[in-house]
Amino acid sequence: MNEYSAGKVDDYQDGDRKVVLCGEAEVGVFRIAGEFYAWHNRCAHRAGPVCQGRLMKRVLEPVDADGQVRAQAYDECEDHIICPWHGYEFSIRTGRHPGNERVRLRKAELIVRDGEIYVRA
Known part of the structure; x- marks a missing residue:
């Protein structure tokens, strides 16, 4: 399986993301709370560009x-990505939809080596 460069660790600030072309696939790489996550850029709902949400x-x-329900609040412990096509939400950490655990994003393998980030798709 091929590895594709997603840049240097130091290029990402907390909350940053980058969508990387991996052959014919796109993968979103995220840095959230100091951790890196990688997901295929296809929403589980209708294949929208979820990593660009x-x-x-x-x-x-x-x-x-x-x-x-009188108001909305935010869970400060849970970061989500929202698909720009239809508003489906997914956990950045797990890739799961909060209302249906069977609906989830497809994980991409992420490797950090010598200060560089690589993904396998």
Whole structure:
């Protein structure tokens, strides 16, 4: 399996991402909280360019005593990527959709060697 360069570790600040062409596939490489993650750039819903979507904390909708949602909050421990086509959310760390664990992104192998990042797709 071929390895493709995704740049140097020092090129990525926290919260950065880069979409890398790996042969005929695209892979998104993310640095979140000092850790690197790599996902194929195809949404599990309709194959949209998920890795080019918005990054944000997981959205929560707390329910009050009457069973009503009055506001939204954010889970500061969970970073999500939101597909720009239809708004499907996925965990950057696990690739899973928060509402259906069977729906997930396809992981790409990520290698950090001598300060360089490589992906295998």
